[in-house]
Amino acid sequence: MRGIFITGTDTGVGKTLVATLLVRGLLDRGFPAVHFKPVQSGFVAVSGREYPADLAFSWSLIEPEGDLAAYCAQRSLYAFRDPIAPDHAAEKEGRGIEPAAIVARAKKLAKAHLLITEGAGGVAVPLTANYLMADLIADLGQPALIVARPGLGTLNHTHLTVAYLRQRGVTVAGIVISGYDPNDPIAQRNRKQLSEMNGTPTVGILPRIIGLDTERPGWLAGVVAGTLQEKFDWDTIMAIIKGPAR
Numbered sequence: 470m471r472g473i474f475i476t477g478t479d480t481g482v483g484k485t486l487v488a489t490l491l492v493r494g495l496l497d498r499g500f501p502a503v504h505f506k507p508v509q510s511g512f513v514a515v516s517g518r519e520y521p522a523d524l525a526f527s528w529s530l531i532e533p534e535g536d537l538a539a540y541c542a543q544r545s546l547y548a549f550r551d552p553i554a555p556d557h558a559a560e561k562e563g564r565g566i567e568p569a570a571i572v573a574r575a576k577k578l579a580k581a582h583l584l585i586t587e588g589a590g591g592v593a594v595p596l597t598a599n600y601l602m603a604d605l606i607a608d609l610g611q612p613a614l615i616v617a618r619p620g621l622g623t624l625n626h627t628h629l630t631v632a633y634l635r636q637r638g639v640t641v642a643g644i645v646i647s648g649y650d651p652n653d654p655i656a657q658r659n660r661k662q663l664s665e666m667n668g669t670p671t672v673g674i675l676p677r678i679i680g681l682d683t684e685r686p687g688w689l690a691g692v693v694a695g696t697l698q699e700k701f702d703w704d705t706i707m708a709i710i711k712g713p714a715r
C-alpha cells in the first residue's frame with residue numbers, strides 16, 4: 470500500500486509531530502496525503518468537545534478551517550478515551566480491535582489518498598492478545614519510518630525496533646530523530662551511529678522545540694512548521710513513497 474507507516478522506538482517520541490509535518494509537506498508538493506491514525510488512546514478538548522488527540526493536533530496544522538469531527542471520523546477507526554495501551558483501553562470500553570477492519574479501512578482510504586499511517590507506541594504494542602503493531606505494519610505492506618530519540622538509550626531501542634520489523638519482512642525505509650540538540654555530544658555521536666548501525670538512512674533530524682506539546686492542538690504554528698520542513702530529506706522521502714524501481 471502506498472504511503473509510509475510512522476512508528477517509533479516508544480510512545481511520546483515524536484510520531485505525531487513527524488506524521489503531521491510529512492502530511493503537510495506532501496500536500497504542499499501536490500500529493501493527496503492523509504494522517505491515518507487507526508488506533509488512538511487519549512482525547513483532547515477543542516472548543517469544549519473531545520477529539521482523538523493526535524488527529525486533533527494534525528488537523529490544527531492541516532485543515533484548521535475544516536470540520537474536526539469529520540476529519541477524525543475519516544482518519545480514525547478505534548479511538549479510546551484513556552491514554553493507555555490500546556488493548557487495555559479497548560478492554561475497558563468493552564470493545565475489541567479487529568486488525569482486518571483496519572486493513573479494510575486503509576485500503577478504502579488509499580484509493581484516493583496517500584496514507585501516512587501513525588502507529589501507537591512502538592512495534593511490539595499489542596492490539597489483541599496475539600497481534601502486535603508490527604503485524605499490522607506487515608499486513609498494511611507499508612515501508613516504515615522509525616522515529617527515535619536522540620540521546621542515551623536510542624541506539625539500543627532503535628536497533629531492536631529495526632530488527633523486529635525486518636524479522637516480519639517490513640521494509641525499514643529510514644529513521645527520523647526528534648528532539649535533537651546539536652550541542653549534546655551524545656546526540657551528535659548517536660546521529661551518525663544510528664544510520665551506520667542499521668544500514669538505513671536518517672531522513673530527518675528535528676531539533677528540540679522548547680515547550681512543544683502535541684496534546685495542545687494549534688501549538689505548532691505555520692511558521693515553526695515551515696522551518697521544520699527543511700529538516701527532512703525530501704528527496705529520500707519521495708523515493709520511499711515512489712517505492713523501489715521495478
Ligand SMILES: Nc1ncnc2c1ncn2[C@@H]1O[C@H](COP(=O)(O)OP(=O)(O)O)[C@@H](O)[C@H]1O
Pocket residue numbers: 477479480481482483484485486487647648649675676677678679680681682683684
Ligand atoms: N522535536 C521535539 N522537540 C521537543 N519536544 C518533542 C519533540 N518531539 C517530541 N517531543 C515531545 O514529545 C511529546 C510527544 O510527541 P508526539 O509527536 O505526540 O509523540 P508520539 O506520537 O510518538 O507519542 C511532545 O508533546 C513533546 O513534549
Ligand SMILES: [Mg+2]
Pocket residue numbers: 484485523587
Ligand atoms: Mg502520537
